[in-house]
Amino acid sequence: DTAVSQTPKYLVTQMGNDKSIKCEQNLGHDTMYWYKQDSKKFLKIMFSYNNKELIINETVPNRFSPKSPDKAHLNLHINSLELGDSAVYFCASSSNSGANVLTFGAGSRLTVL
Amino acid sequence: TQLLEQSPQFLSIQEGENLTVYCNSSSVFSSLQWYRQEPGEGPVLLVTVVTGGEVKKLKRLTFQFGDARKDSSLHITAAQPGDTGLYLCAGDQGEGTALIFGKGTTLSVSS
Numbered sequence: 001d002t003a004v005s006q007t008p009k010y011l012v013t014q015m016g017n018d019k020s021i022k023c024e025q026n027l028g029h030d031t032m033y034w035y036k037q038d039s040k041k042f043l044k045i046m047f048s049y050n051n052k053e054l055i056i057n058e059t060v061p062n063r064f065s066p067k068s069p070d071k072a073h074l075n076l077h078i079n080s081l082e083l084g085d086s087a088v089y090f091c092a093s094s095s096n097s098g099a100n101v102l103t104f105g106a107g108s109r110l111t112v113l
Numbered sequence: 114t115q116l117l118e119q120s121p122q123f124l125s126i127q128e129g130e131n132l133t134v135y136c137n138s139s140s141v142f143s144s145l146q147w148y149r150q151e152p153g154e155g156p157v158l159l160v161t162v163v164t165g166g167e168v169k170k171l172k173r174l175t176f177q178f179g180d181a182r183k184d185s186s187l188h189i190t191a192a193q194p195g196d197t198g199l200y201l202c203a204g205d206q207g208e209g210t211a212l213i214f215g216k217g218t219t220l221s222v223s224s
Contacts, residue, residue: 004155033211041199041219043156045211056211090155099144099163100205100212104155 003027006091006105013081014113020077021108023091029103030096031055032074034066037088037107046089049074050096081112116140117204119215126192126222134187134218136202143207145178145185150199150217192222 006023013019025032033056034046048056049068063079074091088109092102118137126132136145144163148156160169162178162185169176173196175188189196199219203212 041150041217043201043214043217045213048211055209058211092155099146099161100210101146101158101161102148102156102203102212104157106153106155 001026004091004093004103004105006089006108008108009106010109010111012111012113015081015083017081018077018079019081019110020075021089021091021110023074023076023105025072025091025093025103027093027095027103029093030071031094032068032071033092033094033102034074034076035090035092035104037090039087043090047074047076078110081110083112086110086112116213117202117215119202119218121218122216124218124220126220128193128222128224129191130222132189132192132220134200134202134220135184136186136204136215137184138204139183140204140206141182142204143182144205145182146203146205146212147176147185147187148201148203150201156199156201189220192220194222194224196220197222 004025031050033048047066052068065077068074088107090107091105146161147159150156160176165180165182167178173190177186201217202215
């Protein structure tokens, strides 16, 4: 069973479109994250939710809107896509106990044309 | 400003060689983690170091956490082609914060 699953794996779209990426974790973790990995492989935090509550929002344009319907799901909706949004988006989760260890999904590669 | 400086960025070596990757910061971390990422996949945790001066071994990989908990190193002995991948260090600044990642080291081991 996949621990953190995100869909779709690949997304190719035109500038100006709106798209969503979904994420689900079956680990019983309390905290979920969205990270963006750019073309140079740098991983940067975008958002973090703890038990459906937004706790981290890192200077991300408001075209990006996360939504957590329950603690096992964290979706990312992006409006008015721009070329610079092209990247791999990773969902991750962690438990509230012990060290802040992340379990990542396999990533969603977004290409904006 | 990059909080975690990771070096080298790229490393291309022959099978059997040894290598060390460094992760440095001016900040103190409650823990420091090392991840490995393969193409098309998400990063996977290798190890977490928590105590200053701690050394952990994972087969041919040795991880060290600096005494002041500001830096860490990953040493690979007798590298093999299967070690090829992107190695990422990540610092934990404590409750309510997200992991801060270094820029990664792309390792290529050829036979």
